Structures are given as C-alpha cells and as structure tokens.
Amino acid sequence: xxxxxxxxxxxxxxxxxxxxxxxxxxxxxxxxxxxxxxxxxxxxxxxxxxxxxxxxxxxxxxxxxxxxxxxxxxxxxxxxxxxxxxxxxxxxxxxxxxxxxxxxxxxxxxxxxxxxxxxxxxxxxxxxxxxxxxxxxxxxxxxxxxxxxxxxxxxxxxxxxxxxxxxxxxxxxxxxxxxxxxxxxxxxxxxxxxxxxxxxxxxxxxxxxxxxxxxxxxxxxxxxxxxxxxxxxxxxxxxxxxxxxxxxxxxxxxxxxxxxxxxxxxxxxxxxxxxxxxxxxxxxxxxxxxxxxxxxxxxxxxxxxxxxxxxxxxxxxxxxxxxxxxxxxxxxxxxxxxxxxxxxxxxxxxxxxxxxxxxxxxxxxxxxxxxxxxxxxxxxxxxxxxxxxxxxxxxxxxxxxxxxxxx
Numbered sequence: 001x002x003x004x005x006x007x008x009x010x011x012x013x014x015x016x017x018x019x020x021x022x023x024x025x026x027x028x029x030x031x032x033x034x035x036x037x038x039x040x041x042x043x044x045x046x047x048x049x050x051x052x053x054x055x056x057x058x059x060x061x062x063x064x065x066x067x068x069x070x071x072x073x074x075x076x077x078x079x080x081x082x083x084x085x086x087x088x089x090x091x092x093x094x095x096x097x098x099x100x101x102x103x104x105x106x107x108x109x110x111x112x113x114x115x116x117x118x119x120x121x122x123x124x125x126x127x128x129x130x131x132x133x134x135x136x137x138x139x140x141x142x143x144x145x146x147x148x149x150x151x152x153x154x155x156x157x158x159x160x161x162x163x164x165x166x167x168x169x170x171x172x173x174x175x176x177x178x179x180x181x182x183x184x185x186x187x188x189x190x191x192x193x194x195x196x197x198x199x200x201x202x203x204x205x206x207x208x209x210x211x212x213x214x215x216x217x218x219x220x221x222x223x224x225x226x227x228x229x230x231x232x233x234x235x236x237x238x239x240x241x242x243x244x245x246x247x248x249x250x251x252x253x254x255x256x257x258x259x260x261x262x263x264x265x266x267x268x269x270x271x272x273x274x275x276x277x278x279x280x281x282x283x284x285x286x287x288x289x290x291x292x293x294x295x296x297x298x299x300x301x302x303x304x305x306x307x308x309x310x311x312x313x314x315x316x317x318x319x320x321x322x323x324x325x326x327x328x329x330x331x332x333x334x335x336x337x338x339x340x341x342x343x344x345x346x347x348x349x350x351x352x353x354x355x356x357x358x359x360x361x362x363x364x365x366x367x368x369x370x371x372x373x374x375x376x377x378x379x380x381x382x383x384x385x386x387x388x389x390x391x392x393x394x395x396x397x398x399x400x401x402x403x404x405x406x407x
Contacts, residue, residue: 038074038095041121045070047114050099059128062162063104067097068114068125075118082107082129102129106162132159136205136214137404140188144342145220146249146296146397147193152182155189155205155214158406165189165207173204174218193218199250215404219250223281225379226398228252246394249296249340253396260306260383260391279373281400288347288365292403293321298340298394305331306385308393312350313380314372317357319350319365327351327364330385340394347400 046056046069053067060066074095079086084103091100098116107129115124139145140154147153155172167184172191175198183190189205201218204211221227228240229252239255242248283291293310307322307330323343325332328351352360381398383391 038072038120040072042072042076042116042118042123043070044068044114044116044123044125047125047127058126059130060102061130062102062132064102065099066102067099068116069097070123071096072120073098073116073123075120076116077118078116080115081127082111082113083109104132104162106131132162133407134159134163134210134212135406136212137406138214138216142339142341143249143296144294145216145218146340146342148247148249149193149195149197151193153191153193153218155191155203156404157187157189157205159186160184160189161186163207163210165205165210169207171206173202173206175201216401220401221397223401224397224399225276225281226254226381228254228396246298246300246340249298249396253296253298253394256308256383256391256393258390259388260385276379277374278368278400282402283368283373283400285368285370285373288350288368290403291347291368291400293345293347293398293400295343295398296340296396297337297343299335299337299392301392302334302336303391303393304334305387305389306383306391307331308395309380309382309384310345310350310398311353311378311380311382313356313378314369315375316369316372317352317360318354319357320353321345321350328353328362331387346403 047060048055048057048067048069049060050065050067057066072095073093076093076098077088079088079091079098079100081102084105084107086100086103091098110129112126112128113124114127115122117123135158136155137158138156139147140156141147141152165184167181170181170184170189172179172181172189174194177194177197179191179194181189181191197218199219199221203214203218205214206212227250229250239257240252241255242252303324307325309320309322311318311320321327322329323345324335327349348364348366350365352363352365355361
C-alpha cells in the first residue's frame with residue numbers, strides 16, 4: 001500500500017510540473033508572440049513616456065520617445081505622426097504597447113494626430129508635436145563675435161537640418177556683405193569673416209526658404225562696459241595700446257605688463273571704474289544665472305598670481321570674481337593662451353566678498369535686485385594679490401551679456 005501511495009504521489013507531482021511548464025511556456029509564447037494577445041480592432045487608450053509610464057501626455061517634442069498604450073496592437077504595421085511615417089523596424093510593438101521616437105522631421109501638414117494601422121484595422125489619437133525652433137544663438141571659435149576679418153567664424157545653431165539648411169543652399173550676410181559657408185552641420189555654420197565690417201553688424205542666415213538673424217551681432221557692443229576705445233571713467237592711469245604686438249582684436253586694448261601688486265595693495269597703474277547703472281546695458285532684475293561676463297584676453301606667458309579682480313558694489317553688498325582662478329582665489333595653476341581668446345564667467349560664480357554684504361559674505365550671488373540696476377554703483381577691475389610678480393596680460397571688450405536661450 002505504501003508503495004502504491006508513493007507512485008500516486010509522484011504521478012501527481014509530475015503532472016503538476018508538466019502543467020506548470022505548459023503554463024509558463026504559454027506565457028513565454030505570449031510575450032514572444034504578441035499576436036497571441038490580440039483578438040479585435042486596435043484601440044489607443046493613452047500616450048506616456050518611458051520615464052513616466054503612468055502619466056498621460058498630450059504632446060511631445062521632435063525626437064522624443066513615447067509609448068502608445070491600448071489593446072489589440074499586435075498587427076500594427078504602420079505608424080504616422082503628422083502624416084510622417086515612423087520606421088516600424090525601430091518601434092517595439094506588443095499587444096498592449098508601441099514604443100517609438102517622434103520623427104525628427106518638419107511636417108508638410110500638421111494633423112496633430114498619431115495614427116496606427118495594420119491588418120486588423122486602424123486607431124488614432126490626438127497628439128501635439130511641439131516643433132523644435134530654428135535657433136541661431138551666438139558664436140564659437142577662439143574669439144567668438146570678435147573673430148577678426150579673414151578668420152573662420154563659427155555660428156552656433158540648433159536644428160539647421162530640420163529646416164533644410166545645407167552648405168550648398170545657405171548664405172550668410174554680414175550687413176550687406178554676403179559670404180558662403182565653408183562647412184555646415186546641424187549645429188554649426190563655419191564662414192570666413194569679410195573685411196571692413198563695423199561694430200554691431202547684423203548677421204543673417206538664409207537658405208532661400210527660411211531666413212533668420214543671429215541673436216548676437218558681429219562685434220556686438222550693446223553690453224560692453226569697457227571697450228578701451230571711447231575713454232574710461234577712472235581716477236588712475238591704465239595702459240591702452242592698439243598694437244603692434246599682439247595685433248588688436250578690436251582697435252585698442254588694455255595692457256598689464258610688468259611687476260604688479262604685492263602685500264594686497266591695489267595696483268594704481270591698472271585700476272579703473274565705471275559708474276553706469278547696469279540697466280543701461282539691458283540687464284534686468286532676477287536670477288543671475290541668466291547672465292554671464294565675457295571679455296577677450298591674451299596671455300603670452302605663464303600667469304600664476306595677482307588676478308584681475310572684477311568687482312561690483314551694488315546695494316545688497318560687494319561681490320567679485322578673481323580671474324582666472326575663481327571668486328576668492330589670488331593664485332593658482334599657470335594660465336596662458338595661444339593668442340586672443342574669449343573668456344566666459346557665469347555671473348552666478350561671483351561671490352559676496354566684503355563686510356557690507358552682511359550674512360551673505362562668502363556666498364555665491366543668486367539674484368540681481370532692482371536697486372542693483374538703477375543706482376550708480378561702481379564696476380571696477382584692478383590687479384590685487386599678495387606678491388609683486390611679473391605678468392603680461394592683454395584684454396579687451398569687458399561685457400555682461402545674456403546667457404543664450406536654447407529652447
């Protein structure tokens with residue numbers, strides 16, 4: 001009897017194992033063969049993203065990933081967004097979901113719909129595709145908008161490919177002077193700067209169908225506080241030359257060549273101030289992350305201490321940045337350039353440095369107050385440091401400019 005019971009027990013166990021294998025096999029087959037879950041016309045219930053599968057979305061940008069959720073999606077063989085077809089080979093299709101990228105292409109007709117179709121029928125959902133704008137937001141290269149005539153200027157852009165720009169069909173106008181690109185990608189236009197261009201020259205790019213001006217002008221002087229060309233508000237002297245070595249980036253430039261500073265003294269040879277309110281340069285109150293300080297600099301020899309101290313004294317307390325080593329550093333690793341180059345310092349890197357800032361002293365600047373913009377407060381640049389050392393620094397076009405908007 002005992003032996004018969006064991007036989008029955010093992011027979012039931014084997015049957016249970018076979019049933020489990022069969023069910024698991026069926027589930028695996030359903031996963032590998034999604035059509036096993038479909039038995040009717042396709043339907044779409046929602047659209048989500050891969051990073052948040054629970055939140056229904058009503059639109060997305062070009063090149064974004066989306067997930068269509070619904071039923072009976074197994075047989076779908078065609079997907080269109082604004083009548084632009086999605087490569088079905090690049091979509092992941094199951095009975096309940098389709099994952100794909102919104103095509104990065106400007107539609108000829110805007111339907112604001114996603115349509116899926118296959119052997120079992122068609123389904124559609126209203127969906128807005130947010131068009132990526134054409135952006136021509138500034139310049140690249142060593143000296144950006146102050147690139148000299150005859151040298152290669154890089155126009156920084158976004159989505160040139162979407163709007164049909166090619167090297168062959170694109171022209172660049174510097175005022176009335178037309179030039180052809182030497183290279184063009186989706187994000188850059190390379191062009192040689194024509195001769196004899198003036199300050200604040202508008203740069204306009206066109207491919208025949210679309211024309212747009214670059215947000216920053218060539219030799220843009222609208223936000224320049226010190227250009228070295230039109231006189232400087234100061235009570236001390238400053239070395240200003242226009243060459244011959246190095247050749248100027250834009251007419252006159254400042255010179256600091258010799259032994260400067262020592263014992264934290266201010267160098268009266270290189271110390272000047274400007275009392276214009278910041279609003280005169282188009283600056284508005286709010287988050288300082290919207291602005292950056294820029295200038296061109298040429299440092300032919302290693303520079304290791306006694307920084308250019310950029311100092312501003314607004315109503316909320318004095319703040320500064322010690323270029324090139326940081327907000328409160330007086331020395332650091334050797335700094336040297338291979339000619340003129342543009343320097344960019346986020347305004348948010350400046351630090352409250354004096355006792356007049358109260359509890360803010362030693363912290364980074366976060367915002368500009370309205371009172372910071374309208375009062376005649378000093379912007380100073382001077383050399384200060386603990387050691388009297390030889391240095392050779394040339395610079396020009398100190399300015400405060402908006403951070404480019406990239407959306």
